[in-house]
Amino acid sequence: MFKRKSIVAALALAGATGLASAAQWQALPERAPEPADNPTTPAKVKLGKLLYLDPRLSSTGTVSCNSCHNVMAGGEDNRPVAAGVHGQTGGRSAPTVWNAAFNATQFWDGRAASLEDQARGPVTNPIEMGMKSWDDVVARLKQIPEYPRLFKEAFGPDAEISEDNAVKAIAAYERTLITPNSPYDRYVKGDKSALTEQQVRGMKTFAEVGCIGCHSGPAFNGQMGQGTGVFQKFPMFDNPYFEGKYDFKDDLGRYEVTKNEADKHLFKVPTLRNIALTAPYFHNGAVKTLDEAVRVMAKLQLNKDLSDQQVEDIVAFLNALTGPFPKQDLPRLPATPGRTFDFVK
Template sequence: MKHIDLFAIGLLTAAQSAFAADWQALPSTAPAPRDNPTTAAKVALGSKLFLDPRLSATGTVSCNSCHNVMAGGDDNRPVAMGILGKTGGRSAPTVWNSAFNATQFWDGRAATLEDQAKGPVVADVEMGMHSLDEVVARLAQIPGYQAEFKQVFGGAQPITADNMAKAIAAYERTLITPNSPYDRYVKGDKKALTAQQQRGMQKFAEVGCVACHSGPAFNGQNGASAGAFMKFPAMADSDYVAKYKLTADPGHYNVSKREDDRNTWKVPTLRNVALTAPYFHNGAVPSLDEAVRVMAKTQLGADLNEADSKDIVAFLDALTGEFPTQKMPRLPATAGKSFAF
């Protein structure tokens, strides 16, 4: 994976400060991979699978348990909690606008939403199924899924782990929150942002946040940082590093095993960031204003004053978009027979 070091960040920051940032509105649709076109039927199936707790060993945890689409697409917990109260070391990232991520998971260990969807179902501390085969076997016991997979994917054995992942990914590609105050501002409605939010927007660029949080989803998906893993903390000489244990998790190093990648991370979207406290890969920082101070200090060496951090938080509030109305899915029945939960 491409990796931008601290020096490069410094250069980019200077450049971004000197020129106007490249502000972009969020697209209202996300492109789908060629082998998984988005269709209404597939999205409908995906929404059921996403919300179905029968995909977990105990029948109590669905994708939605940690990535709550009724909320900010996460669980508002420091670290995600799977079956039987088990926890790992990372905070659930939002599923909203995840279609615009160049890689998935905090450490980028999945390249696509399709790959990502096959992870948590078989993760011991998440949904806890023993294997994808076990997931497939369970889905196959549900007559409604038999019919619906057949309709969407065809073929003799339509229920497969890949097709399950495709349906979930297709649903996730519809989870987009356009028309935030920021988007309306960028499109020309100059009253969409308050004066404070406009100051915050300017400071967000000046301080250098845009060096990584660029592009329509503020997740570095254009320019030099596209798809890159960024060092966090970039400057380890801050009290925040010990306070919030920011170096405890090696991040993308776990995937690449390259020393250069130690403590590097996917740049997370800032869309709807006001809804997804607590913050960072380990969920250690409880509030958005503290998160802004930590980032300024550890990434850019900046000590924000009270007014600046409040302005930036006000701007980040303006990244909360419009959540599409969703119909609550009906999950196909177990048909008079229970699973062995």
């Protein structure tokens, strides 16, 4: 796990050697890594996509995974904090589902080790999708005639509808939500026309300033698929430079998971893939624009005051990490002919 001091040291070294090495620039794999016990298959992806888009996985019948992690947009909701059933809001911003498959851990505090584990959470969170239990979810799904067949197609003829199978299917779908052919990827693979001059300049600045110290690897989220992921202290703007400028409530971050004193205010280093589409920024969405987010991070994490030109160049580079997005069909959700559920009003 990176700690602040070691990063600053590493960055000093990077600064001394000039530009970051070519090995630092990695294209995103064309396929997301898959756990041995949940290979990505078309039948699972098909089922997982339906579950992902199905609001009947919420108590009110109004909130689906896609409500807060919108695959038609940047994979989240462009709000500071998401809104769940009955319009309730929580304390953290919905992270993007795009390329979440390349995160070593999920949630801002890394409390889920896999996409499967992440998918278990929101469904029964009382302020998100509000179901009382996964047993209730499973009972509902069993009453939707097509779902039993779709689970068998995905998991074998003896498979039943279960929490484990549901989250496996959702995770399988999410592993298809990747954007490996961004202008940046094409550039790294040799198409030197894929980036503008300003974007190339921003790429260099991104490395020289030290952003790449944490935002490294193909997904710019630290190393991929290793251990518990990369966390970084978020100083909650207790920097005089930002005094009173942002609305920041205290949030102990990873400490809430580990109860380890050293983990206080640590948050996962988020991917920068499609970052231009996921304003507002940070774990509570307190910063509204990408240029301001770049400026704030440089000051807070690296104690650097960037010039306007540097900020503009880095933002131009970050825009080169957007899309393209795989084409998808709008599916038909399985029906319950002649009846519905007693959704919570």
